[in-house]
Amino acid sequence: MALRPNPTLRQRRLGTELRRIREQAGIGGSELARELGIHATQVTQMESGRSGISVERLRTIATVCMCTNQPLIDAMAAIATERGKGWWEEYRNTLTTDFLEVAELEGHAEKISFCNTVYLPGLLQTRSYASAMFARLVPPLPPQEIETRTVFRLRRREVLEATPARAFIHEAALRMQFGGPAVLLEQLAALLNDSERPGLSIRVVPFAVDTFPGAGENLTYVEGPAPELDTVQMDISPGTLFFDSPANLAKYRTIFSSLDASALSEEQSRDFIRSIMKEM
Template sequence: MALRPNPTLRQRRIGTELRRMREQAGLGGSQLARKLGIQPAQITQMESGKGGISAERLRTIATACMCDNQPLIDALADMTSERGKGWWEEYRNLLTIDFLEVAELEGHAERITFCNTVYIPGLLQTRAYASAVFARLIPPLPPQDIETRTTFRLKRQEVVRSGAKPLRVFIHEAALRMQFGGPVVLIDQLAALLDDSEQPGISVRVVPFAIDTFPGAGENLIYVEGPVPELDTVEMDVSQGALFFDSPTNLAKHRTIFSSLDATALTEGESRDFIRSIMKEVKSAYA
């Protein structure tokens, strides 16, 4: 079987979990290869995601590594059986890999949770707001690139607007007040956010300035739940692109962050009232 030159995020994740199984069993790559009767290079290829793996082979590896986490094994076996390409592959030569991998992550999610401190979460942005977010980048993007990124972002929204995937959103007050595109765009965005907050499966909660503690370091975060907790993933937005975290330590840390947000944020009803109050302020200031 030919090696994959550019394995997808999910293919790399299968390899990461295989490596974790092997390491937890205290086995080196060569030791596991001897147990399986294959070359050590094949272990490296599978763990990097470049080498394909069948569900049967994955279960054999799990047995060799004495892994008894059956839900995790079953979930990984299901992942090895996936065929076909996601809609995001249409953009592979138009956008950087970060965009595609975020969409891939969301496309396979069981539930998605956002924590945003600078801007409205991408899955709830209006076209005008999303375009303004991309237009403020330095160096400036060509108009066609802004349009492509904006269209891609709106396409991503289908995963939650269809009602198939629950969405939780924690938005800091600062993000509600940032005027990407100016006051008119912000007012329309806040109105759309209120409408979305009433939709089944979408929860929007605000963290106001008045809260005396904000958990975490303040980055814009996405927590994506997999079919089992071990396959959850955290995505962090940074100026250089997207960073992905899936180690047990990082997952535990961010579960604590979101648990703290859940305990301190306004209720859904209070959040809607808060968003309306900001809309009123903006309308009064720029009438």
């Protein structure tokens, strides 16, 4: 089997979980290779996502490593047997890998949670708002690049048709302007409409909250088919970061639990958004 020169985020994640299962059992890579009757480099290739793995071999590894977490094993087996490409692959030679990996992560999500402090979640942005966000970058992007990124972002919204999501949006993000007052008014009106969609919860964290329980960065918590396969995505100026260690997942679950306890209710949030619109 040919090695993958650029494994996808999902392929790398499968490899990471294989390594974690092995390490939790206290088994070295060479020892696992002997048990499987393969070369140690093949173990490294599987754990880096550069080579695929059959379901039979995956279950053998789980047995050797004494992993009895059946939901996790089944979820990993499903990843191992995936074929075909997502719609985002159409953009592989057009956009940077960060864009594709975010769409891939969302496309396989069981549930998505957002925490936004500066701008609104990408999946909830209007065309004008998204375009204005890309137009503000320094150095400026060419018009065609802005259009490509905007179209890509709007296409990502399709995931909301089938995937439940919740957004905790800080008041600062509701007031921050990109493109001027008219763009923001249109965006807030669209946000109100989205808040009525089945399976989508939008809740505001106002300035009045004594202590903001979220992080300073914009976060997305993506739940997988098993808790061990959850992923945190963080937006930073240079690009996108992904976290999936058990410690990080526990940390951000706590943050979102605190947000849930501090944010306004859905109806209160709609009233709050309307009040901001009236002020403009």
